[in-house]
Amino acid sequence: MSTLVRKTCYIGPEMSIEQFIPEHFFIYMVKGTLNGYVGNKEYSLVAHESYLVRKNQLGRYNKPAQGEEPEKVILVFDEPFLKKFQERHEVTVEKRMTSEAAVWLRADERIPEFIHSLQPYYTGSGKIDSSFSEVKREELLLLLLQTQPELAGILFDFGVPEKINLEEFMNRHYTFNISLQQFAFLTGRSLSAFKRDFKAIFHNTPNRWLVQRRLQEAYLLIHKLRKKPAEIYIDLGFEDLSHFSFAFKKQFGLTPTELAALKKL
Structure with missing residues (x-):
């Protein structure tokens, strides 16, 4: 897998995670370590770990030293995609149980297998054939919801931020x-x-x-x-x-x- 990923592979709308995070996204570390923070908490992602990062947050990661840039795969779950998904599938939405800006995803052998399954669809420079983008995002989301159903309370909350201090x-x-x-x-x-x-x-x-x-x-x-x-x-x-x-x-x-x-x- 690492021979195909060039720094970052995005599936879904491309965005920067160095400032405002407008949409939920899944991140899987293929190689190396990524240090940074989202919201008010620091995170360190290591190889073969994955997280779901919530939207409407501010985040920034530390620039790695030259030659040490990690390889990662990011799938963006934007609101239009999630609303279509909700219409196609019977999704039970539980009350969100965590306010964590980034939710660690429990180890499951199917996640690295899913990452490996993306290989045939790369078109170069970390891009994936757009014809398969929505299909692969839907496949991953079904897997995540089966593994951790409570994620629905985060993903399918379409409200706007509440007034804060x-x-x-x-x-x-x-x-x-x-x-x-x-x-x-x-x-x-x-x-x-x-x-x-x-x-x-x-x-x-x-x-x-x-x-x-x-x-x-x-x-x-x-x-x-x-x-x-x-x-x-x-x-x-x-x-x-x-x-x-x-x-x-x-x-x-x-x-x-x-x-x-x-x-x-």
Whole structure:
């Protein structure tokens, strides 16, 4: 199997798991280890383990060292697919028993056998023949529901996030480079309600607060922990190093590189 998988094989709508997770997905580690976190918890996935990751979460994985990138297979269970599946099959939906962002799937010899069964359908570069994509996703979902019926309570919950504590959420997730609309959605608010509540709590606009909070964290990492600017700007939510340097100098009067140089004196 590992000779056919190139870094990541996606089946279903392709998406990034480094920021906002819009749909449930199944992940199976073919080779190597993947470290990161989803929601507020850290996870470490090792070879031959699989998880179901819930939608409407923020997640990020740590970039592996060059030459050590793991191989993984991801099947996305998007809402249109799940609704069609529910119409075709009699699915008993139990109350969701866990709030875990990622649910470990019990070992079952049929899961690696399923992963191996994908081999004939690869078309190259980690892609699978689209003619078989929905069939293979349905096959896997039937297997998972037979093994762990309680997963139905997660997969077939089509509700939207409930309103949560905005201050707590933002102080935990300010480093994520997502849109204000996505922040609003994840906190259970319309965009206008999000901006109104944000102003009342932080006495600032979301955009200004996010930049200032990220810059404060950057200063701490460089000044106290001696981190290199190029190592931290992406993880702090900045899109490029030049924008990070410009904003940093505007806030503190010197560039991140200049601050780092001072620490060496």
